[in-house]
Amino acid sequence: MGLVRLDVSYDGTDFHGFARQPGLRTVQGTLEEVLTRLLSTPIEVHGSGRTDAGVHARAQVVHFAQESGPPPDRYPKVLARMLPRDIVVVSGCEAPPGFHARFSAVRKTYRYTLQRATVEDVFTRRYAWHVPESLDLVRMSDAAKHLIGKHDFTSFCAAATPTENKIRTIFDLYLQERGSYLDFICTGSGFLQNMVRIIAGTLVDVGLGKMTPEDVLVSLHARDRRSAGRTAPPSGLTLWSVEYSE
Amino acid sequence: MGLVRLDVSYDGTDFHGFARQPGLRTVQGTLEEVLTRLLSTPIEVHGSGRTDAGVHARAQVVHFAQESGPPPDRYPKVLARMLPRDIVVVSGCEAPPGFHARFSAVRKTYRYTLQRATVEDVFTRRYAWHVPESLDLVRMSDAAKHLIGKHDFTSFCAAATPTENKIRTIFDLYLQERGSYLDFICTGSGFLQNMVRIIAGTLVDVGLGKMTPEDVLVSLHARDRRSAGRTAPPSGLTLWSVEYSE
Numbered sequence: 001m002g003l004v005r006l007d008v009s010y011d012g013t014d015f016h017g018f019a020r021q022p023g024l025r026t027v028q029g030t031l032e033e034v035l036t037r038l039l040s041t042p043i044e045v046h047g048s049g050r051t052d053a054g055v056h057a058r059a060q061v062v063h064f065a066q067e068s069g070p071p072p073d074r075y076p077k078v079l080a081r082m083l084p085r086d087i088v089v090v091s092g093c094e095a096p097p098g099f100h101a102r103f104s105a106v107r108k109t110y111r112y113t114l115q116r117a118t119v120e121d122v123f124t125r126r127y128a129w130h131v132p133e134s135l136d137l138v139r140m141s142d143a144a145k146h147l148i149g150k151h152d153f154t155s156f157c158a159a160a161t162p163t164e165n166k167i168r169t170i171f172d173l174y175l176q177e178r179g180s181y182l183d184f185i186c187t188g189s190g191f192l193q194n195m196v197r198i199i200a201g202t203l204v205d206v207g208l209g210k211m212t213p214e215d216v217l218v219s220l221h222a223r224d225r226r227s228a229g230r231t232a233p234p235s236g237l238t239l240w241s242v243e244y245s246e
Numbered sequence: 247m248g249l250v251r252l253d254v255s256y257d258g259t260d261f262h263g264f265a266r267q268p269g270l271r272t273v274q275g276t277l278e279e280v281l282t283r284l285l286s287t288p289i290e291v292h293g294s295g296r297t298d299a300g301v302h303a304r305a306q307v308v309h310f311a312q313e314s315g316p317p318p319d320r321y322p323k324v325l326a327r328m329l330p331r332d333i334v335v336v337s338g339c340e341a342p343p344g345f346h347a348r349f350s351a352v353r354k355t356y357r358y359t360l361q362r363a364t365v366e367d368v369f370t371r372r373y374a375w376h377v378p379e380s381l382d383l384v385r386m387s388d389a390a391k392h393l394i395g396k397h398d399f400t401s402f403c404a405a406a407t408p409t410e411n412k413i414r415t416i417f418d419l420y421l422q423e424r425g426s427y428l429d430f431i432c433t434g435s436g437f438l439q440n441m442v443r444i445i446a447g448t449l450v451d452v453g454l455g456k457m458t459p460e461d462v463l464v465s466l467h468a469r470d471r472r473s474a475g476r477t478a479p480p481s482g483l484t485l486w487s488v489e490y491s492e
Binding site: 056087120 | 255304331332335337
């Protein structure tokens with residue numbers, strides 16, 4: 001019996017999110033179905049966290065237990081033949097005893113991407129939010145700084161979020177320009193439902209002049225979803241990396 | 247009555263090619279349907295050339311005649327609301343009298359893209375051919391040089407091509423590395439059916455050591471499709487630009 005860790009990338013466009021749901025095409029469901037077939041025994045896959053429908057992953061981390069099976073580093077090749085083309089296993093290794101993709105994670109980084117040119121680029125429309133209006137990047141950076149740190153993020157998660165404890169720590173949040181693209185890079189201890197999308201939508205609202213950087217600070221203290229900006233569309237969001245302690 | 251020129255980009259993945267075909271989703275058919283609806287009169291669209299099913303365009307050029315309609319430079323905005331998301335009108339302008347998207351074109355450039363990393367990148371799988379094997383770029387460059395110039399390209403087009411005259415001029419053909427991606431940039435007077443894909447497939451066969459640069463020269467003289475390399479998949483191919491004389 002061993003624990004296998006897989007680093008998985010996926011194009012979330014055609015999935016109903018990561019989490020298994022009966023009758024729907026999901027990333028977890030697809031991985032479990034393929035692994036169950038490969039190993040001829042029911043396999044349950046645990047991810048580092050859920051991603052919403054339409055959200056992508058460059059390196060989602062999952063683990064599962066196997067009695068016997070291929071050497072873990074063979075999984076990328078073995079599964080490439082069995083998985084649909086919108087999921088790719090990037091690497092596989094044996095996980096240390098007690099490893100859990102979700103509970104052992106210490107930091108997660110998400111990237112949210114805007115495309116800023118006047119006309120939408122047809123080749124990145126699945127992976128970016130097209131915002132052709134002019135944006136004030138200085139004010140957006142100022143607003144982002146208010147969100148860094150340990151805060152109650154009630155205003156920055158879906159109103160229906162069942163999670164009791166809404167205190168999370170954002171270690172870093174900054175803007176990065178790449179030609180006509182603008183990324184928000186956000187690293188934190190963990191994230192609430194829709195949290196990065198609401199942060200991205202709020203930063204865009206600040207960039208458009210609909211909110212001020214100070215409004216973001218006020219919103220953080222208000223603990224009321226209605227005080228923050230809009231929820232950015234899922235297409236621009238990518239789970240970039242998950243870090244574990246040594 | 248005026249002639250309108252539109253520069254159009256599209257993600258070819260979900261189209262049965264550019265050319266209109268009854269009952270199938272094509273780029274020309276989609277543009278004609280939307281323009282006919284907008285202008286309330288049957289519109290026929292002429293492209294600079296066909297692209298195969300699955301082939302993309304960064305800037306395909308089309309023209310059509312209109313009695314009356316929006317100012318040509320308004321077309322990108324007007325059509326953005328009517329077109330599916332995998333076609334984008336990048337620019338619109340009035341074309342000079344006698345302009346024809348196909349017959350007035352003097353040069354065309356295609357880009358063929360390979361992804362060379364061991365594992366396929368899920369975010370470029372629609373736009374690149376994944377070739378993880380090691381490639382000899384020096385020999386590929388040598389082979390490419392043999393194809394530059396005015397030649398009979400019978401060996402480098404689909405065997406069933408009905409076109410009588412298979413003489414074309416390649417002005418330039420070179421390799422360009424971008425991180426783990428390799429592009430073939432090919433500029434010519436015009437291209438036969440599958441010609442760029444057969445050139446790309448042949449260059450890969452040379453890079454893998456299945457053919458030598460000299461075999462490419464021999465193949466050019468043989469005027470026999472079977473003497474050249476394989477046809478590369480359509481996903482890696484993008485019509486990059488079309489040039490017109492002043």
